[in-house]
Amino acid sequence: MANVLDELIERGYIKQYTHETEIKELLEKKKITFYIGFDPTADSLHVGHFIALMLMSHMQKAGHRPIVLMGGGTAMVGDPSGKTDMRKMLTREEIESNVSNIKKQMQKFIDFSDGKAILANNADWLMRLNYIEFLRDIGVHFSVNKMLTAECFKQRMEKGLSFLEFNYMLMQGYDFYRLNKDYDCIMELGGDDQWSNMIAGVELVRRKENKPAYAMTCSLLTNSEGKKMGKTEKGALWLDPKKTSPYDFYQYWRNVNDSDVGKCLAMLTFLPMDEVRRLSALQDKEINEAKKVLAYEVTKLVHGEEEAKKAASASEALFGSGSNMDNVPVVYIPKDMENAAILEVMVYTKILPSKGEGRRLIQQGGLTLNDNKVEDFNRTLSEEDFKDNGYAIIKKGKKKFFKLIIK
Known part of the structure; x- marks a missing residue:
C-alpha cells in the first residue's frame, strides 16, 4: 500500500509530527479517521484554508476518512493563535450563517457521500457543557505553567490575554477527545500555528482514554520572504466569487513571484510531481507558462473549469495576444x-477608495484610459472615450484592468 505521507512530504505539506515513526507505520498499514477544524469567523473560506x-x-483520496469539524462553539470564544489582538465576538446567528456558507464551499474538495467524510460541529457538545464538570473532568489535565509557554499565548500576553481566550486550548483538546469517542478519530491535522492546541488534544486523549492519538501540522502558505500568501490590497483572497472574483483570483496566481511557483504548484494543484518539477525549472520568460498553468489549475479547483477558462481568456486579452475582452471585469x-471627472468615476465604481488615492495614482503615472496615461486630475470622460467598442478600458497600476460601460 502506497504511503500518502510520502506524497505529502514530497509536496511540502508536512511541518511537524507528534510521533513520526508511528504515524508513518500507521498510515501505511491502516485506513484511519482524522480531523481538521475550521472556525467559521467569516462567511467564506480564504486561501489560508485552501x-x-x-x-x-x-x-x-488515499482512503482515509476526514472529519470536517466546524467550530460553531469555539468561534464563540475566538482562537488567540497568531493574533496580537482579541478577535471580534460573533453572535450565534452570524456563526450559524457562516457555517452554512462554508459547508457549500467544502463540497468542492471533499466527498461527503456514503459516509466517506463526516461534517461535525463542536457547538453540539461545547454549548451544552456544565462548567464545573468540565473543569473537574478536563481542566484537571491541563497545566497552566505549560500552557503559558505555548506560542499562541505568548504573543497575546504582551497586549493582555483574556480568560475567555485562555479556555480555547481546553476546548480544542476536548474536541479531539469527543471525536475520538464518537468516531474513533485518532489524528488531528492543521496549520502549524495550531501546534500547541493540537498537542493538548493528543495528550488529553492519551491520558483520559489510554489510547494512541496523533497530530501532524501543515506548513502555512508563505512566499520566499516568509510572508503569508493570499493577502491582496483588498484584504484576504477569498474562495467565494462574490468576495474575490474568479478573474482577480486567477490574476493573483498568475502574478506570484517566480521563486514561489514550484511551491504553489506542489501544494495547490493535483498535478503530478514530475510535471510540477518540469514547470518549476522553467527560467526567465518561460516561467510565465508555469504561472499560467498554476493560475488555471487553482482557479479550476476553486471556481470550476468554465470560470477558469473565462479568467484565462480575459488575462490573455489584456496581457497576451488575445483579443477577446468578454471576461474582463466590468464596472458600470x-x-x-x-x-464626469475620471476621479469621481473611480470612486463611484469602487476601483479606488478615495479621490486622494486617485490623485496619488495619477501623480505616479499609474492610471490609463484606453491606453492613454491620465495626467490631469480634472480629466473628464467624453463620448469619444466610449466610441470604439461602446466601452472604455481603465488600467490601474500595471495589471488591473476594468471595462467601463454606461448603463
Missing part, C-alpha cells in the same frame, strides 16, 4: 456620469 482542504483531499456608471 492548504488544509488540499491536505484533507489528498488523505481522502449611470448615463448622467458619462461626462
Whole structure:
C-alpha cells in the first residue's frame, strides 16, 4: 500500500509530527479517521484554508476518512493563535450563517457521500457543557505553567490575554477527545500555528482514554520572504466569487513571484510531481507558462473549469495576444456620469477608495484610459472615450484592468 505521507512530504505539506515513526507505520498499514477544524469567523473560506482542504483531499483520496469539524462553539470564544489582538465576538446567528456558507464551499474538495467524510460541529457538545464538570473532568489535565509557554499565548500576553481566550486550548483538546469517542478519530491535522492546541488534544486523549492519538501540522502558505500568501490590497483572497472574483483570483496566481511557483504548484494543484518539477525549472520568460498553468489549475479547483477558462481568456486579452475582452471585469456608471471627472468615476465604481488615492495614482503615472496615461486630475470622460467598442478600458497600476460601460 502506497504511503500518502510520502506524497505529502514530497509536496511540502508536512511541518511537524507528534510521533513520526508511528504515524508513518500507521498510515501505511491502516485506513484511519482524522480531523481538521475550521472556525467559521467569516462567511467564506480564504486561501489560508485552501492548504488544509488540499491536505484533507489528498488523505481522502488515499482512503482515509476526514472529519470536517466546524467550530460553531469555539468561534464563540475566538482562537488567540497568531493574533496580537482579541478577535471580534460573533453572535450565534452570524456563526450559524457562516457555517452554512462554508459547508457549500467544502463540497468542492471533499466527498461527503456514503459516509466517506463526516461534517461535525463542536457547538453540539461545547454549548451544552456544565462548567464545573468540565473543569473537574478536563481542566484537571491541563497545566497552566505549560500552557503559558505555548506560542499562541505568548504573543497575546504582551497586549493582555483574556480568560475567555485562555479556555480555547481546553476546548480544542476536548474536541479531539469527543471525536475520538464518537468516531474513533485518532489524528488531528492543521496549520502549524495550531501546534500547541493540537498537542493538548493528543495528550488529553492519551491520558483520559489510554489510547494512541496523533497530530501532524501543515506548513502555512508563505512566499520566499516568509510572508503569508493570499493577502491582496483588498484584504484576504477569498474562495467565494462574490468576495474575490474568479478573474482577480486567477490574476493573483498568475502574478506570484517566480521563486514561489514550484511551491504553489506542489501544494495547490493535483498535478503530478514530475510535471510540477518540469514547470518549476522553467527560467526567465518561460516561467510565465508555469504561472499560467498554476493560475488555471487553482482557479479550476476553486471556481470550476468554465470560470477558469473565462479568467484565462480575459488575462490573455489584456496581457497576451488575445483579443477577446468578454471576461474582463466590468464596472458600470449611470448615463448622467458619462461626462464626469475620471476621479469621481473611480470612486463611484469602487476601483479606488478615495479621490486622494486617485490623485496619488495619477501623480505616479499609474492610471490609463484606453491606453492613454491620465495626467490631469480634472480629466473628464467624453463620448469619444466610449466610441470604439461602446466601452472604455481603465488600467490601474500595471495589471488591473476594468471595462467601463454606461448603463
